[in-house]
């Protein structure tokens with residue numbers, strides 16, 4: 126049973142045994158307005174109105190809706206952060222700010238972040254090209270109604286010079302337990318850095334990388350076209366995926382008992398634990414994902430495991446519970462969410 | 471405009487400073503700006519965003535005034551000064567990239583290499599680029615028509631150019 130799994134073509138194409146999610150971000154500013162750091166509250170309000178107005182007539186298809194973030198709805202903001210729809214800095218901003226969302230299409234348009242407008246599209250697995258096209262459609266909606274700050278040489282003008290040019294950040298989150306276990310991840314980080322890309326670990330409370338999750342993204346935004354950037358990131362991600370697969374195979378064949386014990390132990394703990402700390406959950410879910418991807422554990426859709434990474438976060442748990450949770454209640458709710466996901470069919 | 475320091479070369483670097491509440495314009499050639507530590511030194515310090523601005527500004531003011539005066543170098547559009555840009559690593563507005571180009575350019579080069587934008591262009595700019603090349607084409611035709619004494623055609627072309635300007 127464990128060997129008959131649906132891990133063939135469609136899955137290999139998006140690399141979703143290893144690639145967790147893809148994110149495209151385009152930074153845009155309006156001409157004739159100071160950048161957000163130097164805007165008045167009135168200007169911030171005006172820009173939010175203007176941008177969200179452009180999405181009103183389109184409501185039907187993508188169900189775009191605007192969420193204004195205020196001090197009163199910090200929990201809402203936290204949930205959006207844990208859903209990767211907005212950045213933590215944006216959630217904490219004191220200016221009038223808001224986000225235009227289409228959850229159905231994985232689109233968020235932050236208005237009033239470091240730049241006036243941050244278009245973001247996310248999706249599961251490795252899907253840079255498709256997410257880029259979606260981001261460009263959103264870009265065209267705004268471009269059709271408002272005048273962007275742009276320079277022939279510097280491209281899209283951004284608050285921070287690191288984002289000039291295309292103002293595009295293309296990133297893929299990868300699950301790399303075997304590269305982490307072997308320590309080879311360190312060489313990868315160095316090698317990728319030399320190619321003008323960055324690898325970041327997702328850090329939790331401590332300095333330990335959480336859940337063997339890493340984000341690979343482009344650093345350079347000026348001088349390359351959008352497709353060149355996408356191609357570069359895709360090529361690097363595919364090479365990392367290959368190396369992770371090779372190491373996984375080696376780990377599995379050289380120490381089969383150790384591999385099996387590790388992933389089944391995670392399965393056992395996650396399906397029965399009554400209290401789970403965030404750190405334990407991340408570590409065990411990493412092993413579980415590894416076991417499922419390698420076909421050792423019972424098959425389970427990767428999207429469900431991706432959703433779990435989000436559903437065990439404090440804000441999402443509190444939101445689901447409908448009330449603030451203390452640490453004990455949170456750990457209990459987290460264990461409950463994990464058990465529910467593992468027993469669902 | 472000639473460089474205010476050496477008076478020999480064309481000024482290509484423009485700075486605005488406020489000394490004791492009085493605003494002064496400072497126009498320098500590339501060499502003098504570099505000698506003042508404006509291009510080079512700032513570029514080296516900027517990446518860390520820890521630029522020792524007072525020292526740099528006093529270097530600059532050393533060109534024309536004794537050190538120790540209060541100086542500010544301000545973007546005319548958004549009012550940000552170099553200290554703030556250096557401290558936050560962020561420009562204040564789109565015009566900052568024109569106004570502070572002399573100091574930002576070496577930093578941008580260091581970050582992105584010797585690159586210019588090759589990616590997408592906003593639709594507004596696409597129209598502007600089209601208009602510009604259309605205008606160049608019409609003006610060439612106009613010169614031709616005038617040369618050939620085809621005055622009726624020339625009048626038509628003038629109208630077309632006027633129309634194009636109205637659209638812009």
Ligand SMILES: [Zn+2]
Pocket residue numbers: 473474475476477478479498499500501502503
């Ligand atoms: Zn000079």
Ligand SMILES: [Zn+2]
Pocket residue numbers: 545546547548549550561562563564565566
């Ligand atoms: Zn400015």
